Amino acid sequence: MTRLFDSFQRPLNYLRISVTDRCNLRCIYCMPSEGIPLMSHEDILSYEEICIVAQAAAELGIVKVRLTGGEPLVRAEVTTLLAMLARIQGIDDISLTTNAVLLQRYADELKSAGLRRVNVSLDSLRSDRFHRITRVGNLDDVLRGIEAARQAGLDPIKTNTVVIRGTNDDEVLDFARLTIEGEWHVRFIEYMPFPNGEKVAHLLVPVSEIKQRIETLGELEPSPSSGGGPARYFRLPGARGTIGFISPVSEHFCRACNRLRLTADGKLRPCLFSDE
Numbered sequence: 719m720t721r722l723f724d725s726f727q728r729p730l731n732y733l734r735i736s737v738t739d740r741c742n743l744r745c746i747y748c749m750p751s752e753g754i755p756l757m758s759h760e761d762i763l764s765y766e767e768i769c770i771v772a773q774a775a776a777e778l779g780i781v782k783v784r785l786t787g788g789e790p791l792v793r794a795e796v797t798t799l800l801a802m803l804a805r806i807q808g809i810d811d812i813s814l815t816t817n818a819v820l821l822q823r824y825a826d827e828l829k830s831a832g833l834r835r836v837n838v839s840l841d842s843l844r845s846d847r848f849h850r851i852t853r854v855g856n857l858d859d860v861l862r863g864i865e866a867a868r869q870a871g872l873d874p875i876k877t878n879t880v881v882i883r884g885t886n887d888d889e890v891l892d893f894a895r896l897t898i899e900g901e902w903h904v905r906f907i908e909y910m911p912f913p914n915g916e917k918v919a920h921l922l923v924p925v926s927e928i929k930q931r932i933e934t935l936g937e938l939e940p941s942p943s944s945g946g947g948p949a950r951y952f953r954l955p956g957a958r959g960t961i962g963f964i965s966p967v968s969e970h971f972c973r974a975c976n977r978l979r980l981t982a983d984g985k986l987r988p989c990l991f992s993d994e
Contacts, residue, residue, distance in 0.1 A: 804832025
């Protein structure tokens with residue numbers, strides 16, 4: 719088999735597919751309150767076109783696919799795409815990143831279509847603060863979505879928390895305790911706003927500081943990770959769940975990147991922030 723390598727000779731085996739640029743939230747670190755200019759429907763890849771790319775990628779060694787957005791669940795009949803991808807020989811793992819607002823409605827259908835697991839964006843455990851960060855979101859919708867995903871067997875469920883100083887950094891220990899009290903897999907991500915978001919360095923809480931805070935609960939023990947992703951995983955003593963750290967700002971992880979990205983309008987990019 720001819721394998722896929724990037725210009726730095728890193729082997730690529732993971733394809734992230736953005737199925738839409740639309741989202742039903744307006745998170746403060748991702749976009750302005752009025753939203754962003756949206757692609758026309760004519761410019762967005764059809765499911766058939768996405769599968770043509772995925773088929774070619776699988777023939778070049780891609781074995782994992784993740785659906786992203788925007789918010790992938792706002793695109794109509796996304797389970798149809800999942801079922802189509804699941805039939806492609808060589809792709810053995812399909813996952814999805816979601817804000818979980820619609821997850822309760824679709825969890826069983828997603829599982830039946832071939833989805834293995836989900837990552838859920840969750841930046842606060844407090845209803846009022848969650849609404850403030852997302853501008854329009856309801857925390858209860860997300861928590862119900864997470865529980866529905868568990869019941870459907872979409873395991874493991876990982877939560878992604880962007881830590882922002884002065885906004886939600888006082889909840890770091892609350893999230894960490896979830897891994898002790900239940901089988902939560904929590905990941906903390908350094909604040910790194912997108913180009914269309916506000917960029918203020920003083921809002922960054924580096925991973926080193928986050929770890930220092932968490933270790934007031936106990937010593938973090940390294941935990942094996944799978945998938946070759948950017949997160950480094952640890953476990954608190956006696957915890958059933960894990961804590962992951964993603965540090966795009968303080969500790970670059972580009973050297974081990976194994977991902978290729980397909981944008982909603984059909985561009986292939988080696989990096990989330992690449993314009994090429």
